[in-house]
Amino acid sequence: MNRPFPRRRHSIAFTIVEMLVVIAIIALLLQLSFPAFSNAINRAKSLKCASNLRSIGIAATMAASDNNNQYPEIDQAGAPIYSPPGPTIVQALGPYGIITNTVQCPVDGTGGGSSFAKYGSSYEWDPVFDDEPINSTAVYITPTVVVPVSSGRVRLAMDFNPIHHGRPNVVYGDGHVSNH
Numbered sequence: 601m602n603r604p605f606p607r608r609r610h611s612i613a614f615t616i617v618e619m620l621v622v623i624a625i626i627a628l629l630l631q632l633s634f635p636a637f638s639n640a641i642n643r644a645k646s647l648k649c650a651s652n653l654r655s656i657g658i659a660a661t662m663a664a665s666d667n668n669n670q671y672p673e674i675d676q677a678g679a680p681i682y683s684p685p686g687p688t689i690v691q692a693l694g695p696y697g698i699i700t701n702t703v704q705c706p707v708d709g710t711g712g713g714s715s716f717a718k719y720g721s722s723y724e725w726d727p728v729f730d731d732e733p734i735n736s737t738a739v740y741i742t743p744t745v746v747v748p749v750s751s752g753r754v755r756l757a758m759d760f761n762p763i764h765h766g767r768p769n770v771v772y773g774d775g776h777v778s779n780h
Contacts, residue, residue, distance in 0.1 A: 645706040646764045646779070649722075652702050653771035656689065656723065656757050659696035661775065671756070671773075674725040681727055689721050689757070707763045715760035723757045752776065 614622070663672045672693070675686035686692075689703050705722035708714045716722045741747060754773030762768045764779055771777045 642707070646769070649705040649707060649759070649764065649769050650777040650779070652705065653723065653757060653769050653777045654775065655702050656693065656698060657771040657773070657775045657777070659693040659698045660756050661773075662696045663693055674727070676719060676721075676724065679719060689723065689725055705759060705763065705769075708759070708761070719760065722759060724760045725757050726755045728755075750774075 660671060664670055673682065673686045674689055674692045675682050676688075680686070690698055690700055700720075703721040703723055704716045708716050708722040714722070715724075751773035756771050756773055758770040758780075759768035767779050769777055769779050
């Protein structure tokens with residue numbers, strides 16, 4: 601028996617068209633997943649920043665407990681407010697575990713325009729509560745008008761810039777960190 605067409609052997613190799621279709625599908629799936637990865641990375645960086653601020657809040661409370669229950673005086677590196685300049689966050693809270701990496705927000709970056717590059721810290725210490733007792737913090741409106749403030753409303757430190765979706769992270773005297 602003569603067959604008009606020769607029998608084809610089955611090959612397990614892909615044709616060039618099939619390969620191009622598979623590559624196109626993979627590229628499309630990767631393109632769809634990149635925004636999700638980007639959002640997850642940004643969220644992780646923001647959480648690292650909140651963790652840094654939480655560490656600063658804990659260290660400030662520990663420093664206060666060693667200083668007659670008063671928050672330490674901390675000056676801004678690069679833009680001092682005291683004369684003579686006081687200690688920076690790292691200098692004042694260094695004995696309590698705060699190091700240079702702790703005062704650098706991962707979202708702030710390291711380039712010349714970052715707060716960390718300008719001031720040596722991505723975080724701004726709020727000098728309103730320097731030397732204030734942690735258990736009876738007050739805001740002085742005038743020398744005779746004093747408004748008591750609960751520790752949950754005492755803003756200790758925050759990002760210099762609103763870099764977390766247009767808002768800064770803030771640590772409060774009771775230790776909680778919020779994104780405003």
